[in-house]
Amino acid sequence: MRILVPIVNVAADNHLAKVLNILDRNIPSSFFYNNISSFTIVQGKDALKHLERILTTKISKVGTNSKHESLICDSNGRIVDYLSIYIMDHKVLIVTNNHKGDEIRSRLSKGIPWNEDVEILNGDNSIKRIIVSENDLNKILESIDYSVEEIDDSTWIEDGDNIISINKRSKVKTLELLLPKTVLSDIIEEYQKKDIKEINEEEWKKFRIYTGMIDFSDIVGRIPFDVGMDELVKMDKGCYPGQEIHARLESRGKQKKILVTLKSGKFLKEGEYKIIEGGRVIITTAYNGGKEESLFFGIVPIKYLKMSKLSLINGIEMRIENVVNFRSLNVHH
Incomplete structure (x- = not known):
């Protein structure tokens, strides 16, 4: 799973085309990456209260439709995984590294008091994640009457069964799409029709080093x-x-x-x-x-x-x- 970070001494508003010109012509100016991740749902009225005891950040008072970032560490203070958390009504969707899903769910399942309403569910077989980079991300959003300017870094929007968020903090703005596994092939076909090409792991690795996505x-x-x-x-x-x-x-x-x-x-x-x-x-x-x-x-x-x-x-x-x-x-x- 990628983590979005800015690199020191690089202007945050650099245009995608300039960055790709630095890279080379091997990476298309419009592309998407099928980011293999793990998905966990924590539901119940005490979901945030429970997460507050485990995460390294404060989350108990975060509002619905917010996007929150945090870590889970072990008893030695070392990072187990980075979590990207989508807050919903009495429910949160947690996106983590695909190799750590079972361990994260195991850690989240421990220490739940008998009188709290918390349930941990596995979403790995039903959700997929795509990262999109495009000179004008508004082209991706035009069908749902939203613009990039209307979506804050710390929020997400809903488009049917899809969840959309925007990262504006790195050298290049990117769109993150969480979608049902059943429609993944349709989305990929739609992007390809728009000449948004899929890149492989090596191309993605090069792109994220240049743009600061650890x-x-x-x-x-x-x-x-x-x-x-x-x-x-x-x-x-x-x-x-x-x-x-x-x-x-x-x-x-x-x-x-x-x-x-x-x-x-x-x-x-x-x-x-x-x-x-x-x-x-x-x-x-x-x-x-x-x-x-x-x-x-x-x-x-x-x-x-x-x-x-x-x-x-x-x-x-x-x-x-x-x-x-x-x-x-x-x-x-």
Whole structure:
């Protein structure tokens, strides 16, 4: 599952065409990506109250038709998964990484008091998710009488059985569509008729590195502060798994690692690599540029931000391009 974040030192209003011109002509200017995800429904009048005890953010007072973002961490304070949450009447739809659905549902099913109305349901076999990028997203919305300007980052709208939300925070605006599995082929056919082409995983990987959309693989098992996710950790809320660890780290105030974008003339697979000056770079996402430069998301010791390049003991050099920070939809919560 993708996570939308801005990259430091990049203007938020850059036009899609400019970004794709930087990438190359291999990625179409209008495209969609079939993002394989997991879906969980939490329903009952106490659904938000229950989630408040588990999430790293405050959600109990969030209104209907809101879109909320949060984390679930383990007892060691490390990220289990990132959650994109759609608030409905006495019900929430949670979108997570496709490999973590069963674990998330298991965690959500624990600790429900006998006198609370909460039910956890599996939606994996009935819901699909598509991400759309288009020079003019209003073309996608014209049939339902909405415009991009009318849809706030922290809300979602309903179009029949479909749920639509817009991300305006990255270098490129994108539309997220949640839809019944039964109509997926019809939607894909409709997009193709509009010359909105489907891209593969490698093309998507390249696009999201350039535009700052980090993935589950970049944050799983990490301390939130080390991967730019500290904005989704609310220290002034009630207890949640991992809070004691987070509080201890925050009180020390010394961040040791940071998530960055990297470039290199050589390709490296995801993994850990030793730096000559000491420490390691952890490559969490890697795109093979072939004859061009390869692109990466990586976690590095924060001291290396002052250096123009990283020299690895395997002889490969990497340039740090940007720091990646997460900007939450629910900053007002």
